[in-house]
Amino acid sequence: xxxxxxxxxxxxxxxxxxxxxxxxxxxxxxxxxxxxxxxxxxxxxxxxxxxxxxxxxxxxxxxxxxxxxxxxxxxxxxxxxxxxxxxxxxxxxxxxxxxxxxxxxxxxxxxxxxxxxxxxxxxxxxxxxxxxxxxxxxxxxxxxxxxxxxxxxxxxxxxxxxxxxxxxxxxxxxxxxxxxxxxxxxxxxxxxxxxxxxxxxxxxxxxxxxxxxxxxxxxxxxxxxxxxxxxxxxxxxxxxxxxxxxxxxxxxxxxxxxxxxxxxxxxxxxxxxxxxxxxxxxxxxxxxxxxxxxxxxxxxxxxxxxxxxxxxxxxxxxxxxxxxxxxxxxxxxxxxxxxxxxxxxxxxxxxxxxxxxxxxxxxxxxxxxxxxxxxxxxxxxxxxxxxxxxxxxxxxxxxxxxxxx
Amino acid sequence: xxxxxxxxxxxxxxxxxxxxxxxxxxxxxxxxxxxxxxxxxxxxxxxxxxxxxxxxxxxxxxxxxxxxxxxxxxxxxxxxxxxxxxxxxxxxxxxxxxxxxxxxxxxxxxxxxxxxxxxxxxxxxxxxxxxxxxxxxxxxxxxxxxxxxxxxxxxxxxxxxxxxxxxxxxxxxxxxxxxxxxxxxxxxxxxxxxxxxxxxxxxxxxxxxxxxxxxxxxxxxxxxxxxxxxxxxxxxxxxxxxxxxxxxxxxxxxxxxxxxxxxxxxxxxxxxxxxxxxxxxxxxxxxxxxxxxxxxxxxxxxxxxxxxxxxxxxxxxxxxxxxxxxxxxxxxxxxxxxxxxxxxxxxxxxxxxxxxxxxxxxxxxxxxxxxxxxxxxxxxxxxxxxxxxxxxxxxxxxxxxxxxxxxxxxxxxxxxxxxxxxxxxxxxxxxxxxxxxxxxxxxxxxxxxxxxxxxxxxxx
Numbered sequence: 001x002x003x004x005x006x007x008x009x010x011x012x013x014x015x016x017x018x019x020x021x022x023x024x025x026x027x028x029x030x031x032x033x034x035x036x037x038x039x040x041x042x043x044x045x046x047x048x049x050x051x052x053x054x055x056x057x058x059x060x061x062x063x064x065x066x067x068x069x070x071x072x073x074x075x076x077x078x079x080x081x082x083x084x085x086x087x088x089x090x091x092x093x094x095x096x097x098x099x100x101x102x103x104x105x106x107x108x109x110x111x112x113x114x115x116x117x118x119x120x121x122x123x124x125x126x127x128x129x130x131x132x133x134x135x136x137x138x139x140x141x142x143x144x145x146x147x148x149x150x151x152x153x154x155x156x157x158x159x160x161x162x163x164x165x166x167x168x169x170x171x172x173x174x175x176x177x178x179x180x181x182x183x184x185x186x187x188x189x190x191x192x193x194x195x196x197x198x199x200x201x202x203x204x205x206x207x208x209x210x211x212x213x214x215x216x217x218x219x220x221x222x223x224x225x226x227x228x229x230x231x232x233x234x235x236x237x238x239x240x241x242x243x244x245x246x247x248x249x250x251x252x253x254x255x256x257x258x259x260x261x262x263x264x265x266x267x268x269x270x271x272x273x274x275x276x277x278x279x280x281x282x283x284x285x286x287x288x289x290x291x292x293x294x295x296x297x298x299x300x301x302x303x304x305x306x307x308x309x310x311x312x313x314x315x316x317x318x319x320x321x322x323x324x325x326x327x328x329x330x331x332x333x334x335x336x337x338x339x340x341x342x343x344x345x346x347x348x349x350x351x352x353x354x355x356x357x358x359x360x361x362x363x364x365x366x367x368x369x370x371x372x373x374x375x376x377x378x379x380x381x382x383x384x385x386x387x388x389x390x391x392x393x394x395x396x397x398x399x400x401x402x403x404x405x
Numbered sequence: 406x407x408x409x410x411x412x413x414x415x416x417x418x419x420x421x422x423x424x425x426x427x428x429x430x431x432x433x434x435x436x437x438x439x440x441x442x443x444x445x446x447x448x449x450x451x452x453x454x455x456x457x458x459x460x461x462x463x464x465x466x467x468x469x470x471x472x473x474x475x476x477x478x479x480x481x482x483x484x485x486x487x488x489x490x491x492x493x494x495x496x497x498x499x500x501x502x503x504x505x506x507x508x509x510x511x512x513x514x515x516x517x518x519x520x521x522x523x524x525x526x527x528x529x530x531x532x533x534x535x536x537x538x539x540x541x542x543x544x545x546x547x548x549x550x551x552x553x554x555x556x557x558x559x560x561x562x563x564x565x566x567x568x569x570x571x572x573x574x575x576x577x578x579x580x581x582x583x584x585x586x587x588x589x590x591x592x593x594x595x596x597x598x599x600x601x602x603x604x605x606x607x608x609x610x611x612x613x614x615x616x617x618x619x620x621x622x623x624x625x626x627x628x629x630x631x632x633x634x635x636x637x638x639x640x641x642x643x644x645x646x647x648x649x650x651x652x653x654x655x656x657x658x659x660x661x662x663x664x665x666x667x668x669x670x671x672x673x674x675x676x677x678x679x680x681x682x683x684x685x686x687x688x689x690x691x692x693x694x695x696x697x698x699x700x701x702x703x704x705x706x707x708x709x710x711x712x713x714x715x716x717x718x719x720x721x722x723x724x725x726x727x728x729x730x731x732x733x734x735x736x737x738x739x740x741x742x743x744x745x746x747x748x749x750x751x752x753x754x755x756x757x758x759x760x761x762x763x764x765x766x767x768x769x770x771x772x773x774x775x776x777x778x779x780x781x782x783x784x785x786x787x788x789x790x791x792x793x794x795x796x797x798x799x800x801x802x803x804x805x806x807x808x809x810x811x812x813x814x815x816x817x818x819x820x821x822x823x824x825x826x827x828x829x830x831x832x833x834x835x836x837x838x839x840x841x842x843x844x845x846x847x848x849x850x851x852x853x854x855x856x857x858x859x860x861x862x863x864x865x
Contacts, residue, residue, distance in 0.1 A: 040584075062741060062743070063638075064634060064637065064638050064742070064743045065637075065741040065742045065743050066637060066642070066742070067741065087640055088640075109587070119558055119562055120562075120581075122587070122590065123558055123561075130834075132834065136833070136834065137830065138828075138830050138831045138833075138834035139827070139831050140831065140834075140835070142806075142807070142808050142826065143741060143806055144739040144740065144741060144771075144772055144806075144807050144808050144811070145739075145742075145771050145772065146550055146554065146559060146739050146771045146772075146773050146811040146812060147739060147808045147811060148547060148548045148550075148559075148594050148810050148811065148812055148813070148814050148815070149808045149809050149810045149815060149819075149823060149826060149827075150815065150823055150827060150831075150832070150835050151595055151835045151838055151839075151853075152548070152561065152590060152591065152593070152594050153591075153834060153835060155561070155589075155590025155591050156586055156587060156591050156838070158587060158590075159584075159585075159586070159587050160586055160587075164586075175642065176640030176641070176642065177640075201503075204614065205680070206611070237682070237683050237686065239680070239683065239686075240680055240682060240683060243680070243682070292583075294501075294503075294504040295503070295504055296501075296503040296504050325504075356583060356584065358584055374584075376585070377579075377580075377583045377584060377585040378577050378578050378579075379577045379578070379579055379585065379588055380585065382571075382577070382586075382588060382841065382842070383586045383588070385841045386586055386838070386841050389837045389838075389840055389841050390837060401584075401585075402584045402585045403585075
């Protein structure tokens with residue numbers, strides 16, 4: 001559908017291109033790493049794609065100040081490498097970090113499993129620069145860690161799916177890399193999961209991430225017990241990791257889990273596989289939903305969603321976040337025709353469980369027959385007015401966002 | 406007509422129109438606005454909505470107000486109008502211990518929230534120095550900080566969702582966990598110009614297992630600043646890292662007897678929170694780093710009483726300066742942390758040139774300076790000199806790559822200086838948001854935006 005793809009070398013060039021499209025009435029999509037392209041709706045129109053591929057520099061790493069500034073097209077992996085040279089990082093967790101760009105990930109407002117521990121990725125943004133459809137280049141915030149000068153515009157661009165403007169630069173607070181990182185994986189015997197989840201949530205040393213998994217064989221480490229498996233990530237000092245490991249093992253033991261595998265050397269990769277699985281598709285015969293809610297209800301919600309899918313004769317892979325309450329449910333079938341037959345009925349049933357579930361992955365033909373965003377938020381009219389004020393000609397990603405924005 | 410309608414909607418005891426009452430609501434901790442037409446004290450979201458509709462019908466500006474502790478005129482009625490006081494909406498509506506969150510009304514005092522949830526092993530992290538009097542609603546309006554936002558983040562990082570009354574008097578909810586534009590993030594820190602918060606879901610944090618406060622004395626602010634850089638540079642982010650210079654610590658010690666070394670030229674107050682094992686390691690690391698930076702004294706406060714005594718000094722510092730001069734003017738600027746020594750020199754130069762006494766009490770770890778310029782309000786010359794010096798300090802921060810407000814806000818006082826860090830395009834982009842939420846500029850008018858950045862003149 002996209003007629004042309006342009007990868008500007010500078011922000012000014014991007015602004016000129018965008019403004020020209022806006023004048024000419026063309027619809028523009030913005031491409032980062034294309035990793036979350038299947039999240040949300042497909043744009044109604046796309047005449048031109050503007051890629052941030054060449055806007056991929058680390059502009060500054062003020063490591064003594066614990067801040068950095070990047071162009072939007074830098075990948076998550078590249079940013080991590082650069083910051084690691086001075087022992088720092090920004091906690092942005094998202095799938096496919098070698099392809100995913102910082103700009104794209106933030107524009108999608110992706111929510112990672114370590115956010116209860118470090119805070120949301122959006123909370124690390126201290127400044128931004130965007131290009132608006134009319135070619136205006138506007139900045140907000142700055143390079144200081146505390147700033148209440150004017151509206152916090154960056155918040156509006158984060159999670160807006162490029163419907164207000166093109167993010168061209170982001171400034172972040174950084175953190176020192178934790179001394180150690182350790183992953184723990186355990187098979188969950190029958191009936192243990194409802195006991196395991198509250199045990200993990202109550203640990204004195206909070207895990208950096210904790211997810212229950214069911215399925216996702218080969219893509220996520222470990223093997224399923226009858227109740228699946230649990231993945232836990234610990235981050236901190238030596239002393240804390242040792243204590244947390246002891247506490248965790250005895251907590252899991254109390255919940256009826258006999259054995260825990262420790263992964264020290266490959267903990268990073270192990271976390272990456274969990275993140276990648278969140279949007280991993282099975283050919284043209286799967287859809288992945290994300291449903292948000294409270295940690296307290298997460299186990300029950302995940303079970304209900306899975307059971308509903310199984311009743312609709314769909315295969316399921318489940319990944320739920322014990323600390324934050326997110327459920328990822330991937331439903332699939334043997335072949336695309338069988339999948340197409342069953343998915344619509346299930347989608348209705350799922351909407352009854354969570355009308356605001358979002359489709360985050362799946363192939364286009366089937367996705368386009370479903371409502372990717374579910375029920376719009378209560379303030380949708382305010383959001384429509386916002387779109388109208390920033391992009392009156394609906395140049396940017398028309399139809400990509402909630403409520404047809 | 407207006408007053409009668411307000412009384413009909415909210416009850417006579419919720420509407421104030423006596424001159425003495427009104428004059429109380431024309432001030433904040435910094436400045437004076439006009440007398441409002443009326444002050445309303447709503448008891449519910451419905452009251453707020455009803456009063457907004459009436460104010461709108463009558464063309465009266467709307468100014469939401471917490472405790473009036475603001476330092477930049479954010480809550481003063483610049484054009485008169487109706488002041489909304491949230492004194493009656495001060496309850497914790499829901500406490501959800503398992504999911505570590507609470508829904509609170511805007512008039513709730515910041516510290517009362519932490520007290521309310523302490524038994525559940527939780528606390529509310531943002532802790533502006535005004536936390537004994539300032540309200541959650543006011544804190545949301547300014548995106549308030551405080552010493553502990555160094556590691557916990559500012560108010561916006563702790564607000565999960567809002568119930569808002571818009572300019573039409575319609576109620577809507579926002580949540581950071583739902584799809585759509587992050588209206589929560591945009592509303593926090595918007596100083597009452599985009600809507601009126603009627604309740605908020607806030608994040609609560611677990612009370613740390615162990616807390617320690619360390620106090621290091623230095624011969625001068627230079628060496629103390631060097632220690633700040635060394636600590637941050639070593640990859641240690643304490644929960645708080647505060648500095649007081651000689652004049653400030655002497656005033657504090659005279660007032661509170663907190664145990665600050667009065668022979669020092671500056672002190673650093675460092676707090677670590679977490680686990681005993683980690684704190685032992687941090688303690689020895691920090692002790693070494695401050696010694697290398699030239700510290701002349703070192704104390705570790707382990708008991709709660711000792712810690713509280715040290716904190717009481719820091720949090721009461723503004724009041725304590727009353728011993729030095731009848732009035733103070735507090736500036737709030739931020740610079741990149743490594744620029745602290747330059748910024749402090751600029752503060753000193755600006756004040757020395759005008760013979761102004763200055764005390765520095767500030768969030769060193771964040772690079773957030775709060776010079777307190779001492780003066781006597783009855784001396785016109787002094788007032789002028791203090792304003793001039795404040796202005797010079799602000800420009801110095803901008804020149805060092807910093808910003809004009811870190812936590813107090815822009816309000817009325819700083820709005821004309823916003824152009825020093827933002828271009829017309831930057832400000833016009835912000836004004837687009839205002840256009841969406843408040844096209845007629847009835848919500849807290851004359852705040853944040855410089856005069857002239859309205860709607861019409863910046864539209865393309």
